[in-house]
Amino acid sequence: MEIVTASPDETEALAARLAERLSPGDVVTISGELGAGKTTFVRGAARALGVTGPVSSPTFTIGHRYEAPTPVAHLDLYRIVELDPEEWGDLEPYFDGTVAFVEWPEHGGDWLPEARAVVTLEHVDESHRSVRIDSDLGL
């Protein structure tokens, strides 16, 4: 599916609809340039899964893990050039028992588990983003 959202709230609401269909073990990749709304999308999904605290980009670490009713992981591979086995060893625990959201999955090479949903965001204008979701989840 592909729709255009007109605000961050709309992007979060769409992410929440996807989140309702996800279970632990599922991986969602979110692609798009800086400012496209990747973290906004993850925030909406994390809220829907029961995360109550702030959801912000993991800037100084590679990932966050939230212990919510459905545990959520949020990874940002922006600063990874290409994942090597040692780095993958550090990342793997984030996927254990979580619904995992990965920004900049392109930097993960072949190491990432197969995605249950692939999200692609694009700027339309200042307040609009096109959001494409490829999945077998009926969205």
Ligand SMILES: Nc1ncnc2c1ncn2[C@@H]1O[C@H](COP(=O)(O)OP(=O)(O)O)[C@@H](O)[C@H]1O
């Ligand atoms: N329709 C929209 N959907 C998502 N974000 C939007 C939208 N319109 C404006 N924005 C703004 O774009 C920015 C997206 O930032 P962020 O989610 O951190 O992007 P990324 O993680 O892709 O760098 C935020 O400042 C947000 O308020």
Ligand SMILES: [Mg+2]
């Ligand atoms: Mg981000």
